[in-house]
Amino acid sequence: MPVESVFPRLEPFLPTVQKPIQYVGGELNSLVKDWDEAEVRWALMYPDAYEVGLPNQGVQILYEILNERDGVLAERTYSVWPDLETIMRREGIPQFTVDGHRPVGAFDIFGISFSTELGYTNMLTALDLAGIPMLATDRTDEHPIVLAGGHAAFNPEPIADFLDAAVLGDGEEIALAITEVVREWKREGSPGGRDELLMRLAKSGGVYVPKFFDVSYLPDGRIQRVAPNRSGVPWRVDKHTVMDLDAWPYPKKPLVPLAETVHERFSVEIFRGCTRGCRFCQAGMITRPVRERSITTIGNMVETGLKESGFTEVGLLSLSSADHSEIGEIAKGLADQYEGTQTSLSLPSTRVDAFNITLANEFSRGGRRSGLTFAPEGGSERMRKVINKMVTEDDLIRTVTTAYENGWRQVKLYFMCGLPTEEDEDVMAIAGMARRVIQAGREATGRRDIRCTVSIGGFVPKPHTPFQWAAQCDAETVDRRLFALKDTLRKDKEYGRAIGLRYHDGKPSIIEGLLSRGDRRVGAVIRKVWEDGGRFDGWSEHFSYERWMSAAAEVFADGPVDLDWFTVREREEVEVLPWDHLDAGLDREWLWQDWQDAIDLDSEEVEDCRWTPCYDCGVCPTMGTEIQIGPTGKKLLPLSVISG
Amino acid sequence: MPEGPAPAPVAQRLRVRYAKRGRLRFTSHRDISRAVERAVRRAGIPVAFSAGFSPHPKISYAGAAATGVASEAEYLEIGLTDDRDPARVRADLDAALPGGLDILDVVPATGGASLADRLQASEWLIRLDGVTPDAAEKAVEAFLAAEVIEVERLTKKGLRRFDARSAVSACVLDRRAMAAADVPCAILRMVVRHSTPAVRPDDVLTGLRQVSDLAPPSPPLVTRLAQGPLDAETGELADPLDPDRQAVPPGEDALADTGLASVLSGGTTEPGVVSAQP
Numbered sequence: 001m002p003v004e005s006v007f008p009r010l011e012p013f014l015p016t017v018q019k020p021i022q023y024v025g026g027e028l029n030s031l032v033k034d035w036d037e038a039e040v041r042w043a044l045m046y047p048d049a050y051e052v053g054l055p056n057q058g059v060q061i062l063y064e065i066l067n068e069r070d071g072v073l074a075e076r077t078y079s080v081w082p083d084l085e086t087i088m089r090r091e092g093i094p095q096f097t098v099d100g101h102r103p104v105g106a107f108d109i110f111g112i113s114f115s116t117e118l119g120y121t122n123m124l125t126a127l128d129l130a131g132i133p134m135l136a137t138d139r140t141d142e143h144p145i146v147l148a149g150g151h152a153a154f155n156p157e158p159i160a161d162f163l164d165a166a167v168l169g170d171g172e173e174i175a176l177a178i179t180e181v182v183r184e185w186k187r188e189g190s191p192g193g194r195d196e197l198l199m200r201l202a203k204s205g206g207v208y209v210p211k212f213f214d215v216s217y218l219p220d221g222r223i224q225r226v227a228p229n230r231s232g233v234p235w236r237v238d239k240h241t242v243m244d245l246d247a248w249p250y251p252k253k254p255l256v257p258l259a260e261t262v263h264e265r266f267s268v269e270i271f272r273g274c275t276r277g278c279r280f281c282q283a284g285m286i287t288r289p290v291r292e293r294s295i296t297t298i299g300n301m302v303e304t305g306l307k308e309s310g311f312t313e314v315g316l317l318s319l320s321s322a323d324h325s326e327i328g329e330i331a332k333g334l335a336d337q338y339e340g341t342q343t344s345l346s347l348p349s350t351r352v353d354a355f356n357i358t359l360a361n362e363f364s365r366g367g368r369r370s371g372l373t374f375a376p377e378g379g380s381e382r383m384r385k386v387i388n389k390m391v392t393e394d395d396l397i398r399t400v401t402t403a404y405e406n407g408w409r410q411v412k413l414y415f416m417c418g419l420p421t422e423e424d425e426d427v428m429a430i431a432g433m434a435r436r437v438i439q440a441g442r443e444a445t446g447r448r449d450i451r452c453t454v455s456i457g458g459f460v461p462k463p464h465t466p467f468q469w470a471a472q473c474d475a476e477t478v479d480r481r482l483f484a485l486k487d488t489l490r491k492d493k494e495y496g497r498a499i500g501l502r503y504h505d506g507k508p509s510i511i512e513g514l515l516s517r518g519d520r521r522v523g524a525v526i527r528k529v530w531e532d533g534g535r536f537d538g539w540s541e542h543f544s545y546e547r548w549m550s551a552a553a554e555v556f557a558d559g560p561v562d563l564d565w566f567t568v569r570e571r572e573e574v575e576v577l578p579w580d581h582l583d584a585g586l587d588r589e590w591l592w593q594d595w596q597d598a599i600d601l602d603s604e605e606v607e608d609c610r611w612t613p614c615y616d617c618g619v620c621p622t623m624g625t626e627i628q629i630g631p632t633g634k635k636l637l638p639l640s641v642i643s644g
Numbered sequence: 645m646p647e648g649p650a651p652a653p654v655a656q657r658l659r660v661r662y663a664k665r666g667r668l669r670f671t672s673h674r675d676i677s678r679a680v681e682r683a684v685r686r687a688g689i690p691v692a693f694s695a696g697f698s699p700h701p702k703i704s705y706a707g708a709a710a711t712g713v714a715s716e717a718e719y720l721e722i723g724l725t726d727d728r729d730p731a732r733v734r735a736d737l738d739a740a741l742p743g744g745l746d747i748l749d750v751v752p753a754t755g756g757a758s759l760a761d762r763l764q765a766s767e768w769l770i771r772l773d774g775v776t777p778d779a780a781e782k783a784v785e786a787f788l789a790a791e792v793i794e795v796e797r798l799t800k801k802g803l804r805r806f807d808a809r810s811a812v813s814a815c816v817l818d819r820r821a822m823a824a825a826d827v828p829c830a831i832l833r834m835v836v837r838h839s840t841p842a843v844r845p846d847d848v849l850t851g852l853r854q855v856s857d858l859a860p861p862s863p864p865l866v867t868r869l870a871q872g873p874l875d876a877e878t879g880e881l882a883d884p885l886d887p888d889r890q891a892v893p894p895g896e897d898a899l900a901d902t903g904l905a906s907v908l909s910g911g912t913t914e915p916g917v918v919s920a921q922p
C-alpha cells in the first residue's frame with residue numbers, strides 16, 4: 001500500500017491554527033528517508049506539544065541512531081494542540097509525523113517516550129487520531145506495535161491496556177535489538193502475526209508485553225499475583241543499561257527547530273545515573289549505577305554539536321552534573337576554548353557546596369552573574385535526614401555567602417512539600433532558612449538588593465524508590481502548609497520582600513500520584529478523563545482536577561479501591577506492588593530497609609557508593625553492571641584549530 | 645565584574661535577498677531571525693556583535709512577510725568584522741540554512757539610501773483555490789473602479805479602519821499561471837505601495853470581497869514576488885540592490901525571472917532566481 005504525505009490535506013488549514021510552524025518539520029538535521037526502501041519503520045513520539053517535545057534528548061538520540069541504520073526509518077510526531085485536533089477530526093486527517101507527514105498508523109512501531117505520567121491522555125489522543133484501536137487486544141496485524149519507554153515506563157501498569165509493549169531503561173541498544181527482531185520477522189513473511197512478534201520480543205526478558213501477564217486481586221483490592229499467562233514469557237522483565245557512553249556519542253547532529261522551543265541549546269549528557277541515594281528521587285534509583293562519559297568524548301561532542309547546529313548555548317546534562325569526576329577540567333577547558341565566541345555554557349547543578357560556585361564562576365566568565373540554584377529539598381534538618389539529603393543549614397549559609405561574595409545576586413532554593421513524616425514546622429523551617437540566606441547576603445555584600453527565590457514542588461511517592469510504600473500527603477495538608485508559609489513570609493517586614501515564593505497547589509500531585517503508583521485498574525480512569533476532554537495534563541491551563549476526581553469516582557464506584565487507596569494509603573512490606581515484576585535491579589529488601597531507615601531517627605546516612613564501598617542496593621550484581629567513573633586523566637584536547 | 649573587550653567594529657556590510665518557500669512560509673519573523681543567526685554561526689561568517697552584557701549579532705531586517713506568506717524577496721543586512729566575498733557568503737549561508745529559507749543574492753552595501761527606504765512597494769501573487777477566473781475578474785474590475793475602499797482589520801491596537809484601494813497601483817489576473825495550475829483557481833498579481841497603515845494582501849482581499857461576491861473557500865496562498873523602488877511611469881518595481889551593485893558588470897546583475905512556476909507549485913522545485921555570478 002503506498003503511503004502518502006498528508007501535508008497537502010493539512011496545509012490549507014495551517015494558516016488558521018496557532019504556531020503552524022510546529023507542524024511542518026524541515027528542521028536542520030532532520031531527514032526523510034525513502035519509505036519503500038525501509039524494512040523497519042519507527043514513528044517516535046514525545047507526547048507533549050512540539051515546543052516541549054522537540055528538545056527531548058531521548059527522542060533525538062533514537063531518531064538519529066535508527067536513521068543511521070540501513071533499511072531502518074524513523075520519523076517524529078508530537079501532540080497536536082486542540083485547535084488542530086478539531087480540524088483533523090473534521091477533515092479526517094490522521095496523526096502524522098512532522099518529517100514525512102506520514103500517517104502514524106502506517107509504521108511498524110509507534111514508540112512513545114514518557115518522562116512524566118501526565119502525558120498519558122495525550123497518548124490516547126494520538127492513538128485515536130492515528131486510527132489505532134485504543135486497546136491492545138483490539139489491534140490487528142495492520143496496526144503498529146505501540147511501545148512505551150522513558151522513566152514512566154518503569155510502572156506502565158496504568159496504561160498497560162493501551163500498550164503492546166514497554167521497555168525499561170536506556171533505549172539505544174534495545175531499540176536496535178527490537179528493530180532486528182522486527183526485521184527478521186518481516187523477512188520471514190510475518191509468521192504468526194503480531195502475537196508471534198510480541199512473543200519473540202517478550203521471550204528475551206528485555207521487553208514487557210502487558211497482555212502476556214495476568215493480574216489477580218484479593219477481595220480487599222490488593223494485588224494477589226502478577227504472572228505470565230503463557231509459557232516462554234519470563235516472570236521478570238529487566239531494565240537496560242548502556243555501559244559505554246563513549247560508544248554512543250549522540251546526538252551528533254542535533255535537531256535545530258525553526259519554532260521556538262523550551263530549550264534552545266545543544267545538550268550533552270555528561271553521565272548517566274546517580275548514586276547519591278536521595279530517597280525521593282526515582283531518576284536516581286532507576287538509572288544506577290553511575291556511568292560517566294569521558295572528558296575527551298564530551299569535548300568532541302560539544303565541538304561537533306555546536307558546528308552542526310549553530311546553537312549559542314551548551315548544556316552539560318545529568319542528574320547532578322557537578323559530580324562528574326573531571327567536571328573541573330571540563331568546565332575550565334570549555335570555558336577556555338569558547339571564550340570570546342559568544343557561546344554560553346550551562347550546568348544544571350543543585351549541589352549545596354562551594355565547588356558548585358567555583359564551577360558557576362567558570363561558566364559565567366565575563367558574563368552576568370544572575371542566579372544560582374541550590375536544592376536542600378527539605379526545610380528542617382530532620383526532614384533532610386528522612387530523605388537522605390545530608391546538608392546542614394550552616395553548610396548552605398556558608399555556600400550562599402560565598403556566592404554573594406562572588407558577585408551573584410540571586411539565589412534559588414528548591415524544596416519539596418508533603419514528604420513522608422513531614423509536620424507543619426518542617427515546612428515553616430523553609431522561611432527561617434530563606435531569612436538567613438538574605439541576611440547572609442546582605443552582610444557579605446553590604447547591599448540591600450539581595451534576592452532569594454524559594455520554589456516548592458509537591459512530593460509524589462514513586463515506584464522503585466524507598467518511598468514506594470509511603471502514604472502520599474493529601475492535597476489539603478500540602479495546601480495548608482504552603483499557605484501558612486506564604487502568610488509568614490508576607491508578614492515578614494524585614495525579609496519578606498526579598499524572598500519570592502513559587503509553588504503549585506497540591507491537587508496535580510495527587511493525580512500524578514495516582515498515575516505513578518496505580519495498577520491496571522487506573523487505565524479506565526485515564527480513558528474516562530480523555531473521553532471527557534482531558535488533554536495536555538502537564539499544562540496547568542489544561543489540567544482539570546475535577547475531571548480526574550469525577551472520572552475516578554465513577555470508575556471506582558463499585559470496587560474495593562478508590563483514589564485515596566492508590567495515593568494516601570501506606571503499603572505494607574508484603575503487599576504485591578503493581579511494578580514488582582519489572583526489575584530496575586534494586587533489591588526489594590534493600591529498598592524496604594532504606595524506607596525503615598528513613599523513618600528511624602537513629603539510622604545512619606546512606607553515602608554515595610562512588611566514593612564509599614558498595615552498600616548492596618542490588619543493581620550491579622542483578623544487571624551485570626558496575627560503576628564507571630574517572631578521573632581518566634585525559635584532556636579535553638585535541639582541539640581543532642578554529643580557522644578564521 | 646568584567647565587561648569583556650570592546651567588540652570588533654564593522655568592516656563590511658552585506659545586503660542579502662532571501663526567499664521563504666514551501667512549508668517554511670509558516671515561519672514567523674522571530675523564527676527566521678533565530679535561524680539566520682544560527683546559520684551565520686554554522687557558516688563561520690564573521691558577524692559583528694553589539695557591545696554590552698548580552699551582545700547581539702548585527703543583523704537587521706527590512707520589513708518581513710507575515711507568518712504563512714511565502715516570499716521571493718525578503719531583505720536583511722548583516723555587519724561583518726572582516727571583508728568576505730559576497731558570492732561565497734551567499735553559498736555558505738544558503739547551505740547552512742534549512743531548505744526553504746534560501747539565500748538568493750548578496751551584495752556589499754555601498755551607502756546611499758537605506759534598504760528600508762528603497763523598499764517602496766511589493767509585488768504580490770495571490771492564489772485563490774476554488775475561485776473561478778470570472779468571479780475574480782469581476783471583483784478586480786469593481787475594485788479598480790472604486791476610488792476608496794474602506795476595510796477593517798483587527799490589529800494589536802484594536803480594530804482599525806483604513807483605505808485599501810489607493811495603495812494598490814496594479815492588479816491583474818495572471819491567466820498564464822492559472823492555465824498552468826494543477827487545480828482550478830484564480831491567480832492575482834498586484835503591486836501594492838508600502839504605506840501607513842500597511843495595506844497587506846489580505847486587506848486587498850477583504851476589499852475585493854466587499855465590492856463583489858468573491859468568497860474563497862480556503863485561505864489564499866500569498867507570495868511576495870518582489871520588493872523595491874516603484875517606477876512611477878512604468879509601474880514596475882526595480883531591484884533595490886541595484887544601487888549597491890555598481891562594481892558588477894552590467895548584464896550579470898539583473899534578476900532572472902522570479903520562477904513563477906515554482907512558486908505556484910508550492911515552491912518545491914528549484915527556483916529560477918539566481919544571484920550575481922562571481
Ligand code: SF4
Pocket residue numbers: 275288289290609610614615616617618619620621626627
Ligand atoms: S550495587 Fe553497590 S555499587 Fe552498584 S549502585 Fe548499588 S550500591 Fe552502588
